[in-house]
Amino acid sequence: MTDEAWLREVPDDRPTVAVFEGLTMYLTEEEGKRLIQRITGRFPSGQLLFDCCGSLGIRLQKCVPAVRNAGATLHWGLDDPYELESWHDGLTCLDTVRSVDIPGLEKMPASGRMSMKVMAHLPGFRAMGRILRYRF
Ligand SMILES: C[S@@+](CC[C@H](N)C(=O)[O-])C[C@H]1O[C@@H](n2cnc3c(N)ncnc32)[C@H](O)[C@@H]1O
Known part of the structure; x- marks a missing residue:
């Protein structure tokens, strides 16, 4: 990424939606910024859909079994999704949904539902993850 x-191989003559799930937190902020600027700079218009991790999530990453067990390191913590609007002319944040508010959480196993419920009540923790949508 x-x-x-790779981006040069994607046709650039039409509106384009770029979806990247589970990626931004593995990048440094500078790498994420560069990726977003390359996508928004290539296509005439489009949308970006991706998830992000807040800075508290980055600080507490080793408490998350999936991250610890994978031996992964997360880098980029994004607390203010509107900050990205200055990265490209016309880039506009359309939606920001906190992970604790995602529709369908009731389908999670009880332990997951419980963690989400607890996190939703703790300032700081409730914004540990977000799903974002931008137009450009
Ligand atoms: C949590 S997984 C997300 C999987 C993805 N949503 C999918 O459906 O395949 C994180 C993915 O990010 C990839 N990744 C992390 N850093 C990357 C980088 N700098 N360039 C490309 N891929 C990267 C990893 O290889 C891994 O496949």
Whole structure:
């Protein structure tokens, strides 16, 4: 994703939606910024849909079994989704949904539902993850 070549193979003559799930937190902020600027700079218009991790999530990453067990390291914590609007002319945040508010949480196993409920009541924790949508 941070490599420059792949994007040149995507046709650039039409509105384009870029979806990247579970990626931004693995990038540094500079890599994420560069990726977003390359996408928004290539296509005439479109939308970006992706999830992000807040800075508290980055600080507490080793408490998350999936991250710990994978031996992964998360880097980029994004607390203010509107900050990205200055990264490209016309980039506009359309939706920001906190992970604790995502529709369908009732389908999670009881332990997951419980954690989400607890996190939703703790300032700081309730914004640990978000799903974002932008237009450009
Ligand atoms: C949690 S998984 C998300 C999987 C993805 N949503 C999917 O459906 O395949 C994180 C993914 O980010 C990828 N990743 C992390 N850093 C990357 C980078 N700098 N360039 C490309 N991929 C990266 C990892 O290889 C991994 O596949």
